[in-house]
Amino acid sequence: MIHKHASSLATLTLRFEVELPFLASLFSSPPPPPLRLRVFDPIVYGDYPPEMRHYLGSVLPRFSQEEISIEKESWDRPIRGFVYTTGERDGVLIGDPTANPRFFAVPRGMEKIINYVKERYNIMRMIVIENGFAPPPQQKQQDQQDLLQDAERMNFHKSYLAARARAIT
Numbered sequence: 001m002i003h004k005h006a007s008s009l010a011t012l013t014l015r016f017e018v019e020l021p022f023l024a025s026l027f028s029s030p031p032p033p034p035l036r037l038r039v040f041d042p043i044v045y046g047d048y049p050p051e052m053r054h055y056l057g058s059v060l061p062r063f064s065q066e067e068i069s070i071e072k073e074s075w076d077r078p079i080r081g082f083v084y085t086t087g088e089r090d091g092v093l094i095g096d097p098t099a100n101p102r103f104f105a106v107p108r109g110m111e112k113i114i115n116y117v118k119e120r121y122n123i124m125r126m127i128v129i130e131n132g133f134a135p136p137p138q139q140k141q142q143d144q145q146d147l148l149q150d151a152e153r154m155n156f157h158k159s160y161l162a163a164r165a166r167a168i169t
């Protein structure tokens with residue numbers, strides 16, 4: 001898949017859970033090594049990091065010099081969609097609840113992910129094209145003014161836009 005992306009510059013869409021170093025502060029004991037996001041190292045650096053090779057060994061492909069030169073730095077916009085980071089710390093719910101009981105608004109999570117990607121990959125240009133709000137179910141007879149003055153949605157987006165602004169300054 002990495003070869004295909006690098007050689008054709010096709011849009012690559014992946015669904016994965018992100019484990020980042022800052023998540024260690026969310027738990028009493030540190031989580032396992034944060035390797036999942038580093039799966040993009042071959043695209044940026046031309047190879048997987050040594051710790052991934054240590055843990056995953058022969059499962060990871062080896063790249064020829066030609067493949068490395070094609071793959072290296074072929075990834076132009078790392079953050080395509082952002083849904084959420086975590087809604088709990090040590091089993092205690094954090095952030096503002098949304099209508100979906102699985103999701104909590106934790107804008108600092110986005111800020112930390114952007115900072116991590118920016119620092120690890122020295123990438124200044126990122127595009128976040130998805131950051132949705134889970135609204136409560138609409139009432140059939142809901143007043144039009146209530147729909148226009150959607151304070152929860154406005155506050156949600158303001159908080160995430162502020163987190164993005166902090167991350168890019």
